[in-house]
Amino acid sequence: MGEFFQMSKSKNNNPNLYLIGFMGVGKSAVGRGLAQRLNMRFIDSDTAISHNENMSIQEIFKKYGEPHFRQLESEFVESGHPETGCVISCGGGLIMQNRNAEILKSKGIIICLFASADTIYQRTCSNKNRPLLNVKNPKELIEKLNSEREPIYLKVGIGVSTENRSIDEVAEHVKRIYLSKIK
Helix, strand or coil: CHHHHCCCCCCCCCEEEEEECCCCCCHHHHHHHHHHHHCCEEEEHHHHHHHHHCCCHHHHHHHHCHHHHHHHHHHHHHHCCCCECEEEECCCCHHHCCCHHHHHHHHEEEEEEECCHHHHHHHHCCCCCCHHHCCCCHHHHHHHHHHHHHHHHHHHCEEEECCCCCHHHHHHHHHHHHHHHHC
């Protein structure tokens, strides 16, 4: 699982920063900006899993099903990324798996990005590469899943809204939180 990350360790030995939250809240976009600001490596868990499996997330879902993908997420959490020096954008369901929250807490700082279901729908409705949204009424599914998951996300990580805020604004806010936690 970890071969995608067998590159040399980051020179930054600060604790990892994990961005969690529902799809479309801006984890990847904010994560890239944060990694630059903090001089850390950026990793997207979905991209890493896709690379290691040599197929898209959509193909993994189609060929093996969601339970298999969730197992791959757990493997990523346990051993699929460096122990320090990374900003990691976690897939929306990753934190919902059994022990993943506790493992991430032991490896770094968790920040939850969130937005309203309407905003998430607007940000994701044209993206056909999101397997969970390939349903008859994606907006209804977003509302349902977001309302179920958001309390768990916010219980696990420090909450930061991305609603009506630019990527740069959110990245700067998260950076301040992170730096205050590692001092």
